[in-house]
C-alpha cells in the first residue's frame with residue numbers, strides 16, 4: 001500500500017494580551033510522524049519534533065470505536081476528556097513518553113498550551129483485500145452475484161462457490177505470470193469464468209453442479225478426461241445447493257486527523273488555528289472478516 005507523506009508546516013501567530021505586541025513564530029513538524037496509542041476510552045495521538053523539543057498531542061476519552069466505519073467523525077474538545085496540548089520541553093522525549101501508564105518525570109515541560117475548544121475531525125478510509133487475484137482497481141464496481149459483498153471484497157465474485165482465484169488464468173496459459181490477464185472463459189461466451197455463474201453454458205449453475213454437495217464444485221468429476229462437471233457441458237445434473245461457501249477478507253483502515261477551530265491557551269497567551277492538520281496514520285487498524293453471505 002502506498003505511504004503518503006504529509007508535510008506539516010504551520011505558522012502560528014501569538015497574541016500577547018499584556019502589551020498588545022504580536023509575536024510571530026513558526027513551528028514545524030515536517031517529517032514528524034503522527035503516532036497513536038491507547039484504545040477505546042483513552043486514545044492518544046501525538047507527533048514530536050525532536051529538533052525543536054516540541055510536541056502536539058490529542059487526547060480523546062471517547063468510548064467510540066473510532067475506526068469502525070469509513071466516514072468522517074468529529075469530536076468536540078472539552079478540556080477535560082478531550083483536549084489538545086502543544087508543549088515544549090527542556091530535553092528530548094523518550095519513545096514511550098506519551099504511552100507509558102506512569103507519567104515520565106523528565107524531560108520537564110517548559111511551555112504548555114491547552115486547547116479546550118474546537119473539534120478533532122477523524123476521516124477514516126478503508127482499503128479492502130479479498131486476495132482473489134483481481135487487483136482492487138480492476139474489480140467490477142458492483143456486486144455481480146448480489147450476495148451483499150461488493151466485488152472489491154468478494155473472493156467469489158460470481159457466487160458459484162468456485163473462488164475467483166481459481167477461475168482466472170490459473171494455468172498461466174498466456175505465459176505472463178499474471179493470472180488476471182486473459183482469465184479463463186471455458187464456454188467462450190465472452191464472460192470470463194470468474195464472473196460467469198454457469199461456466200460451461202449447460203444451463204445448470206456451476207454452484208449446483210456439486211454432486212457431493214460440499215460447496216466445492218471443483219471436486220466433482222464424472223469424466224476425468226474432461227475435468228470437473230461444472231466445466232463439462234456433457235454433464236448437466238443439478239443438485240440443490242442452498243449455501244454460499246464461507247468468505248474471508250481483510251480491511252486496512254487509515255485515518256486522517258484534522259483539528260478545527262482550536263484555541264490553544266497558555267495563561268494569557270492564545271494561539272488560534274482554523275485548520276490544523278495533525279496527519280495520517282496508515283493501517284491504524286486491520287480487521288479480518290469472516291462471513292457466510294445469505295443465498
Ligand SMILES: [Ca+2]
Nearest residue numbers: 145147149154
Ligand atoms: Ca458479491
Ligand SMILES: [Ca+2]
Nearest residue numbers: 132151154155
Ligand atoms: Ca473480488
Ligand SMILES: [Ca+2]
Nearest residue numbers: 160193194196
Ligand atoms: Ca464461474
Ligand SMILES: [Ca+2]
Nearest residue numbers: 200202204206
Ligand atoms: Ca454449468
